[in-house]
Amino acid sequence: MDKNFLSFPDWQATADTLHLYLQVAGKVKLQRSYPEPEWGHVRMPLTVQGIGTGVIPGPDTNFEIYFNLRRHHVDVQNSNGIRTRLDLNDGLSVADFYQQLMAALEFIQAPTAVNTQPQEFHDPVPFPEDTRHHTYDRHAVELFLDNLHFAQRGLTQFLAPQRGKVHLPAYWFGTMDLSGALYSGQSAPYPGRGRISANSFDERFCEFGFWPGDPSFTDPAFYVMPYPFLSNIGSYESMLSPSKARFLAKSSEFVLTLEDAFSYPHPQQVVVDFCRTCFDILQRMDPWNDIEWITEPLTYSR
Template sequence: MDKNFLTYPDWQATADTLHLYLQVAGKVKLERSYPEPEWGHVRMPLTVQGIGTGIIPGPAANFEIYFNLRQHHVDVQNSNYIRTRLELSDGLSVADFYRQLMGALDFIGAPTTINTEPQEFYDPVPFDADTKHATYDKHAVELFLDNLHFAHRSLGQFFGPVRGKVFAPSYWFGTMDLSGTIFSGQPEPYPGSGVIAVNCFDERFCEFGFWPGDPSSTEPAFYVMPYPFLSNIGSYGTMLAPQKAEFLTRSSEFILTLKDAFSYDDPQRAVVDFCRTSFDILQRMDPWGDIEWITQPLTYD
């Protein structure tokens, strides 16, 4: 176990439990929010102590669900000062958390019915029946939050000067990643089917994110995913930085593991360089219109 981060197997039981807790809250936001392009309405903001839903429209008052991952509790509150709190601790199953959160929403006057099937998760037990996932290691959760904050700083530095339509780095409850996106403004309808993909892949874009791993890819990593997807980058691979970054043809993504990022003297600069060079390669291979304006340097002193 590394002192700076955990591989997915190091904390799988806790990672899965936390992932599913956050999915329950994310699905409440999905159910009640006004739809936005590219699923923008389900983004969950990172805060100094955790992850929240942000403001959700309620039947009588706006409300929010906030996970404090330092003090390990969940605050459920509305704009009329009605508030309740759920404690996060080892042994709290997903089923118990689901029932407690639904009760909390009833208490604040925002009862919400959600689809209880997990989203993009390898073990699809409905939330209300999931007594299997009940592990909560507070140290592991706090280390994950530390990694999210490192990712937010690094990605934020890269995104800062970008013009045009951007999703700032946010948490996505389906895949447990923190990512942001630069959009080209050029339509590119998805050639396949499925409500998630069709409403996500509808214009040219490039996503930049951090992901803690899963059963098939256990290393936490930064990634850059262009759409339309690249099948290879050919000789442009020499442009990719830092040296330990790579392009994976099987997933059509640029990858820099967190371990490799931390191996450099300036890890944040390594991540920024990774994002910048990956985007530069994309623009060499599949240039966007108005790219000069999107990347034009800012004039602040």
């Protein structure tokens, strides 16, 4: 493993296990948090050494669950100072992790019952029964964290100056991606069914993210997904930058693989340019109201 990234098949066993560990914690946050539009209450912040839930409202005190992916443990603590720690090791099954986390929540006086069925996962087994997923390769986990930090810098550089409603990049436990979004403020109800989609797609917006790949698309990649979805971009494809970026009509999103981003001399700027040109194409094809104000440059000096 001498590359600065892994293709999904290279670490799928670990990726699946980590994905499910984080889902258990994410479902705790979902159960306890006050609902926000577009599922904003389930976003999990990236930290210097890992991924956390951030502050969760508890029955009497606030609490948090924090995955340190450098030292490979999980800290569970409340605002009164009660805390405990779980170790992350190869061989720790999802079932064992689930039981340990539920016990930890009892210990810090924040017992929380969750839906134990995995969401948006290709191989779902209820958490208490899942002894199938138990692989934990520390090197792969740390490399994934490195990739998240690289992605966070590029995506934030593009999103931070935008005006209006912006979600800066955070981890989503359902799809294992790090993403943020820029919103138009214009209603656009989802035409289909499903609780997740109906509450995700209720406003014109554009998502900018990174995901490590999955069994159907094995290359870790950056993506830009406008909603309402685009079926094609026609002649605007020539506006895309860098040259290795492409639009996938099947999934209605723009894609730039991590490997392609790293192939350029200035990878972070390439990610910024990719986001910007995708958003420019969207505004050519389906312009938002007040776009001139949303994109008006800031005047702060550094």
